Amino acid sequence: MSDLLTFEGLSKAWFGVPAVSDLDYALRENSLLGVIGQNGAGKSTLMNMIGGIVQPSGGRMLWRGAPYAPQSAADASKVGIAFIHQELNLFTNLSVAENLYVDGFPRKFGIIDWAAINERTRSILQRLSLDDVEPSVKVGQLSPGERQLVEIARALHNEAQLIIFDEPTTSLTHRETERLFETIATLREEGRTIVYISHILGDVQSISDGIAVLRDGRLVDHGAAADFPVSRMIKSMIGRDLGGLFPPRSNQPDSDLILSARSIGQPGVLEKASIDVRKGEVLGLFGLMGAGRSELARVLFGLDPHATGDILLNGQPLTGGPRNRIAAGMAFVTENRREEGLMLDASIADNLALVSIDRFGRKPFALVDMEALSTRTEAMKAELSIKAGNIARQAAKTLSGGNQQKVVIGKWQMQSPKLFILDEPTRGVDVGAKYEIYTLVDRIAADGGGVLMISSELDELLGMADRIVVMNRGEVIGSVDRADFDREKLLAMAFREVTA
Numbered sequence: 001m002s003d004l005l006t007f008e009g010l011s012k013a014w015f016g017v018p019a020v021s022d023l024d025y026a027l028r029e030n031s032l033l034g035v036i037g038q039n040g041a042g043k044s045t046l047m048n049m050i051g052g053i054v055q056p057s058g059g060r061m062l063w064r065g066a067p068y069a070p071q072s073a074a075d076a077s078k079v080g081i082a083f084i085h086q087e088l089n090l091f092t093n094l095s096v097a098e099n100l101y102v103d104g105f106p107r108k109f110g111i112i113d114w115a116a117i118n119e120r121t122r123s124i125l126q127r128l129s130l131d132d133v134e135p136s137v138k139v140g141q142l143s144p145g146e147r148q149l150v151e152i153a154r155a156l157h158n159e160a161q162l163i164i165f166d167e168p169t170t171s172l173t174h175r176e177t178e179r180l181f182e183t184i185a186t187l188r189e190e191g192r193t194i195v196y197i198s199h200i201l202g203d204v205q206s207i208s209d210g211i212a213v214l215r216d217g218r219l220v221d222h223g224a225a226a227d228f229p230v231s232r233m234i235k236s237m238i239g240r241d242l243g244g245l246f247p248p249r250s251n252q253p254d255s256d257l258i259l260s261a262r263s264i265g266q267p268g269v270l271e272k273a274s275i276d277v278r279k280g281e282v283l284g285l286f287g288l289m290g291a292g293r294s295e296l297a298r299v300l301f302g303l304d305p306h307a308t309g310d311i312l313l314n315g316q317p318l319t320g321g322p323r324n325r326i327a328a329g330m331a332f333v334t335e336n337r338r339e340e341g342l343m344l345d346a347s348i349a350d351n352l353a354l355v356s357i358d359r360f361g362r363k364p365f366a367l368v369d370m371e372a373l374s375t376r377t378e379a380m381k382a383e384l385s386i387k388a389g390n391i392a393r394q395a396a397k398t399l400s401g402g403n404q405q406k407v408v409i410g411k412w413q414m415q416s417p418k419l420f421i422l423d424e425p426t427r428g429v430d431v432g433a434k435y436e437i438y439t440l441v442d443r444i445a446a447d448g449g450g451v452l453m454i455s456s457e458l459d460e461l462l463g464m465a466d467r468i469v470v471m472n473r474g475e476v477i478g479s480v481d482r483a484d485f486d487r488e489k490l491l492a493m494a495f496r497e498v499t500a
Helices: 043-050 073-079 096-100 114-127 144-157 174-189 201-207 230-238 293-300 322-328 337-341 348-352 370-383 401-413 431-446 458-464 487-495
Strands: 003-014 017-028 032-036 058-063 066-068 081-084 162-166 193-197 210-215 218-224 257-266 270-278 282-286 308-313 330-333 419-423 450-454 467-472 475-481
Touching (some): 017 043, 032 201, 081 144, 201 230, 270 293, 282 293, 282 431, 293 330, 293 450, 322 330, 370 401, 401 431, 419 431, 431 450, 458 487
Parallel strands (some): 032 210, 162 193, 270 475
Antiparallel strands (some): 210 218, 257 308, 467 475
8 A cells, every 4th residue: 555645744833832743644545544632632733734724834745645735625625635524514405416516516508417416416325325315305304324424425426535534423323323334444445545533432443444643733652453452542642541431439329319300201202201310329321312311301400391290309399490400409511512501702710600600799789709709710620620721811612622511510510519410421522531521420429419421422321320221212211220230231222112
């Protein structure tokens, strides 16, 4: 195999601060390279240089041995480079065929040749096992997994030779993930080169030929995937050995209930769902996409209504909306932190103060005690190890994904809640930040709080939960204690058909 893309001393600095430093690497043709690193390690900057979005400060790139200096995304596309981003770049209001040909529609006698467009689109979709998707269907009507395959179809339409996947499985179900990996294998068989970026280290290890590790903008380790167990990947990313993916649990749950939800029902959404969370317990909630996990969380927090059932917190019935839940001692970290958990343009301090600011009102006019509030937010920054400068001035949007999630958790911590509902709390964060979030979860439980932890990553729940409850089509199928955890059993519960 020859070298497809080569980096020679490639560097990029922002205002004198290096993001990528003196990078040397040769990507072989028809290989699959897994790229890993913590948030802020330089992965995005490197990919943006490959894609022509930003220009290097030093060094150079070579494409098949010739100098390669793209000035735009169009330049990268012309040589045969395609990106499959975590946030897909598709027009949901346009058809599949229109998305493939959005850069230019072929014409016949001056009229758009829809017959040729549909024939070519259908041929590409068949290669990706999307025979049942019509070229005329709107992308907005497709599932997340199907949309991702349409993005890949666009890369094939443009005859891309290098396809870069950036966190591609974040919004996919287990089956859609398997289908994606099957598609990637097919792309390899066609002779295409793949770069696969992900925080899910097991996936990277299993599908890659080689692995490259970035840390602080430098290539710190690389080699064959067969020589890269997850322990080496973690140590290379972090610079130290974490001693495992999960911190040891430091407490045992009490028998006292914090949350008791009985026969929660909402037509078409939930079917008599019942769960309990004990004092000091981390309760995992598992199920496939569409099982009703997030819907149950929203009902518990008062965001959505329920037609039947009762919700009790510390033995007291809960009624009304989220404001009542917060006052009773409930916290909810939603799965979409950027849209629902943060004011991105506001300062870190303002975000931390969102929930508890009324606690800092001074009588008689309830004017905010800014000095006390500043002291408390600074203490929360230190307590959660939020990596930031001046939190009163720095905007939340400037933080890495892991630190943004810590801010979301911190705003609730300042309210001292009794029950935390965490929906996909580590989605899109690196392994180091995951470990810190897991440590926070353990600390909440050790301090006597209850945690309802919703996750699509079964390994995460196996590593953190005292008990796992499985949902399927809006119904709670069963509960498994930690001593009886069994991956196959839990997956079988999640996949099985709900019987009448």
